[in-house]
Amino acid sequence: DARVTQTPRDKVTEMGQEVTMRCQPILGHNTVFWYRQTMMQGLELLAYFRNRAPLDDSGMPKDRFSAEMPDATLATLKIQPSEPRDSAVYFCASGLAPAREPTQYFGPGTRLTVL
Amino acid sequence: QQQVKQSPQSLIVQKGGISIINCAYENTAFDYFPWYQQFPGKGPALLIAIRPDVSEKKEGRFTISFNKSAKQFSLHIMDSQPGDSATYFCASGGYQKVTFGTGTKLQVIP
Known part of the structure; x- marks a missing residue:
């Protein structure tokens, strides 16, 4: 059963610390998305990659967030320095494009709490 | 950023009833309209x-109705069950990416 995996599942950190979240997309998928979910803003697209190349990171605060795909099996989202307003659930999703119905398969999320 | 407006924010329906969630999109170039279901955690x-x-597209108890001229689409859940209690997100976009609505929290009460 192919699934997107994310680590860690939960992260509590102090303001100012660096946070790194990891995602393993479904094998064979060529598109990876990073979303942030909060009660106030819903699901926000932070960045997405196709064939490991960043296509759009306009949703990310550039001064503190960075996203990379070191290889086809790993995507990372880094926050440095973290702030309390970054507290949210971060989802990674993967998919295959182009496709008539480009389904996104979401991971279980990383719940980040910044104190 | 192109908006997708979703309503209602929350919905309580009796078991066996029909749940209806509505969405409106802006960009006429959008050609893909999915609905996602999210359970807590x-x-x-x-x-x-x-x-x-x-x-219109129907899959079991779930139906999407699409009105291109009005730029609106809706999700209908027939014979709603307590197991359908979840948050539902509409989305719109193309093959590159989609924009999600703000979500509707559905509660189906016995």
Whole structure:
């Protein structure tokens, strides 16, 4: 059963610390998305990659967030320095494009709490 | 950023009733309209999707109705069950990416 995996599942950190979240997309998928979910803003697209190349990171605060795909099996989202307003659930999703119905398969999320 | 407006924010329906969630989009170039279902503590999962070449798509108890001229689409859940209690997100976009609505929290009471 192919699934997107994310680590860690939960992260509590102090303001100012660096946070790194990891995602393993479904094998064979060529598109990876990073979303942030909060009660106030819903699901926000932070960045997405196709064939490991960043296509759009306009949703990310550039001064503190960075996203990379070191290889086809790993995507990372880094926050440095973290702030309390970054507290949210971060989802990674993967998919295959182009496709008539480009389904996104979401991971279980990383719940980040910044104190 | 192109908006997708979703309503209502929350919905309570009796078991066996019909749940209806509405969405409106702005960009006429959008050609892919999925609905995702999210249970607490889980990531969203695709429920059903439609392309604008059809006005309706049905899968079991779930139906999408699509009105291209009004730029609106809706999700109908027939014979709603307590197990359908979840948050539902509409989305619109193309093959590159989609924009999600703000979500509707559905509660189906026995």
